[in-house]
Amino acid sequence: MPSRAIIKIIQHRHFLTATPEKSVRAVAQHMKENGEGAVLVVSPEDGTLVGICTERDLAFKVLAEGLDAHTTPVRSVMTANPQSIGPDKPFGHALHLMYEGGFRHMPVVLEDGRPIGILSARDALGLEMFDFRRELEQREDLAVIL
Template sequence: MPHRAAIKIIQNRHFLTTTPDKSIRAVAAHMRDNDEGVVLVVAPEDGKLLGICTERDLTFKVLAAGLDAVSTPVGAVMTANPQTIHPEKPFGHALHIMHEGGFRHLPVVLPDGRPIGVLSSRDALGLEALHFFRELDQKAVLTEIL
């Protein structure tokens, strides 16, 4: 399993935030303009994580439900109190949380509740996947030897 810390995956990576009062339309435009599929919703007073809103949320909870994107705030459709991970936890742990929870994005949050980034299931397609498959190969070789 990939053992690299979550912080190593997200360091120097841009992520989007918004406040819960912003309209769905403004948030969707912000996501489009930054080519991002997820935005973290934070409290305006202290920046602590309140929720997460993804392209999937916009599709299913807004479009499919027929909500007005101009008058509906993102706080009404976000996933409140999402699962999070500490920056020092291994990426493999994050993948397990995402798999078990059935979601594709996991906020990385400091102990004080402020987010510092977002992990994506897509991150597993990079270098971590190569390491994972190398470990599997090594275990297979050891199994054959023993």
Template sequence: MPNRAAIKIIQNRHFLTTTPEKSVRAVAAHMRDNNDSVVLVVTPEEGKLLGICTERDLAFKVLAAGLDPASTPVEAAMTANPQTISPEKPFGHALHIMHEGGFRHLPVVLPDGRPIGVLSSRDALGLEALHFFKELDQKEVLTEIL
């Protein structure tokens, strides 16, 4: 499972983007409305990745710092120039990058800098669950045979 390409994990999955001048309040509402905990910050013209902003960033860098969410641009809360992974790289490589960097989200980016999705450490749980259910099915088959 960790050998699956990143593109296979994120295909057909939506992800959120915003531009750096949007207010933290608008971005937080966008995240809430889409039930997502991360947004990629991109250039307005080309859509190239500038940064990543998570709900944790919003809480710690804006709310805990006493900044006004309505007037603070998301650029002030994002992590600029985040580590990324290319679509063909294995998911196991992404997990290693996230573990080493101490973060939970990793943008998947094309060679031209445009993001096509976001991997999450939670994706590993989905793979483990899939493996668990396959194993459970095999045990049931064996039980029936015996």
């Protein structure tokens, strides 16, 4: 259900982190080893979210630009200050933000900025997507009536 709290989706799920000075190669290798499509980049001082690096960032900003993955730090290619969401928000809200923003991954953070998980567009596959579409259509119908 799109109204389900995000915490219910991400609980019991691991996520990857890296610090900004890690090489792109090390980050990509970490992603490959864990079968993940994104890494949350966190401050080494306080663990707060400073960026996100996705497969798309690696392909478009490193490979396509001919950067050296061994010497390029992830801070050079990450998306800094990404849109994030709190764990108590409904999943449908996150889907809406991802759709509107044109991105596929969204960090889930606590009020102090520390990440506790990540949502992926893949989380919307299956029955939840059908429920979300139906709910959106109902809201649009109501908006027309009002």
